[in-house]
Amino acid sequence: MQIRRLTEADEEVMRRQFTEAFGAFDPPEPPVPLFVEGKRWWGAEVDGRIVATALDREYASWFGGVRVPTAGIGGVTVAPEHRGAGLLRPLFTAVLAEARDRGALVSTLYATAPALYRRFGFETISSLDDVRLPTHPLAGGGSTPVRRATSADDQAIRAVHDRAAARENGPLARTGPLFTESPTLRVSGVSVAERDGEVVGYVSWDRGRGYGAEGELLVGQLMADDADALRSLLSLLSTFASVTPTVRIRTSGVPSWQHLLRAAHPETVSSAPYALAVLDPGALALPRVHPGIDTRLPFSVDGRSLTLAVADGSGHVEPTGTTTGGRTFTRGGLALTFAGAATSATLRSLGHVEGDTADDVTWDLLFTRGPVTVHDYF
Numbered sequence: 001m002q003i004r005r006l007t008e009a010d011e012e013v014m015r016r017q018f019t020e021a022f023g024a025f026d027p028p029e030p031p032v033p034l035f036v037e038g039k040r041w042w043g044a045e046v047d048g049r050i051v052a053t054a055l056d057r058e059y060a061s062w063f064g065g066v067r068v069p070t071a072g073i074g075g076v077t078v079a080p081e082h083r084g085a086g087l088l089r090p091l092f093t094a095v096l097a098e099a100r101d102r103g104a105l106v107s108t109l110y111a112t113a114p115a116l117y118r119r120f121g122f123e124t125i126s127s128l129d130d131v132r133l134p135t136h137p138l139a140g141g142g143s144t145p146v147r148r149a150t151s152a153d154d155q156a157i158r159a160v161h162d163r164a165a166a167r168e169n170g171p172l173a174r175t176g177p178l179f180t181e182s183p184t185l186r187v188s189g190v191s192v193a194e195r196d197g198e199v200v201g202y203v204s205w206d207r208g209r210g211y212g213a214e215g216e217l218l219v220g221q222l223m224a225d226d227a228d229a230l231r232s233l234l235s236l237l238s239t240f241a242s243v244t245p246t247v248r249i250r251t252s253g254v255p256s257w258q259h260l261l262r263a264a265h266p267e268t269v270s271s272a273p274y275a276l277a278v279l280d281p282g283a284l285a286l287p288r289v290h291p292g293i294d295t296r297l298p299f300s301v302d303g304r305s306l307t308l309a310v311a312d313g314s315g316h317v318e319p320t321g322t323t324t325g326g327r328t329f330t331r332g333g334l335a336l337t338f339a340g341a342a343t344s345a346t347l348r349s350l351g352h353v354e355g356d357t358a359d360d361v362t363w364d365l366l367f368t369r370g371p372v373t374v375h376d377y378f
């Protein structure tokens with residue numbers, strides 16, 4: 001068995017493998033290329049045949065106000081005759097080690113089953129949800145003018161997304177080689193809210209089929225800089241009420257627009273769990289911290305003794321040498337802590353953190369920063 005990078009020469013067998021794993025699907029139009037900058041495909045070859053695949057995507061995620069280099073894993077397949085033979089471990093070991101070498105500090109993925117990836121340190125930190133709600137009650141005023149976006153708005157739309165993502169924990173930054181496609185490309189329309197010549201919000205929508213009781217408007221993104229722009233965009237969606245009695249919105253956590261609704265609660269129709277693993281404990285030093293916090297937090301993970309040192313608004317992780325107390329993380333516990341997805345008390349109850357409790361309040365102060373969200377499926 002050999003683990004190696006895949007190339008264009010492997011494309012035919014890869015496509016067959018994906019269809020066998022995930023089922024037949026209508027190919028997207030225009031087609032999504034497999035081999036482009038920012039995508040690194042890996043495979044396991046047995047007797048000269050590719051029988052397992054995995055993809056590392058070069059992303060960055062917003063956590064605690066900074067962009068964290070991220071390996072987004074997808075395309076994980078094992079040919080049916082080779083399942084249960086333990087191919088995933090050597091494949092993942094190679095993919096994650098290479099991702100670390102190219103600078104990724106964390107890795108994320110959408111898991112079909114959490115147990116598959118838990119042994120590599122991945123824990124569920126959030127979910128990408130489709131929620132449904134009646135169209136009519138979305139009307140909520142708003143005085144920001146709206147207009148249809150053109151490809152000239154691409155940068156402005158991405159900028160609105162990034163300003164919103166930077167306020168949250170977890171979303172991908174829509175920058176880098178994998179976000180060069182126009183946001184207006186694969187949808188019926190994108191409407192922008194514009195004030196004083198500046199795009200301050202946008203909603204991307206797909207009209208779908210039908211205009212009777214079953215008509216549903218699909219909303220991929222709904223983001224804005226402020227409440228008035230959000231209200232204008234919600235009001236725009238409400239005008240579809242006569243032809244699409246319901247709206248289905250792709251979202252995560254409790255989105256900003258939900259705080260503006262006056263009636264109707266979103267009902268979750270589907271939910272894709274999103275998991276994260278820390279590839280380098282140095283990631284713990286990245287998120288912004290209050291300049292008044294001055295502390296040293298010893299910890300160990302994977303048999304390494306380290307210290308998170310925080311002072312003057314920034315931090316670094318250094319080797320401690322010998323174990324000098326502090327807490328011990330499982331890899332999953334480190335993932336949940338980095339993401340701010342669980343408190344120390346919860347992690348201890350699950351066996352993800354053990355040892356000295358003296359620093360629990362400080363760990364929680366540094367890392368518990370509100371719900372984790374995600375906006376892109378991959």
Ligand SMILES: CC(C)(COP(=O)(O)OP(=O)(O)OC[C@H]1O[C@@H](n2cnc3c(N)ncnc32)[C@H](O)[C@@H]1OP(=O)(O)O)[C@@H](O)C(=O)NCCC(=O)NCCS
Nearest residue numbers: 021076077078083084085086087088089111112113115116
């Ligand atoms: C998921 C898939 C890649 C697993 O391949 P595999 O060859 O069984 O993986 P491995 O033998 O290397 O390891 C599987 C381990 O995960 C466990 N596992 C496998 N499938 C699982 C599932 N659906 N739920 C929970 N655990 C699972 C196995 O019990 C085994 O654990 P063990 O080592 O403790 O015994 C393969 O079944 C597949 O291609 N499925 C269809 C596509 C898919 O679901 N891809 C994942 C997308 S996120």
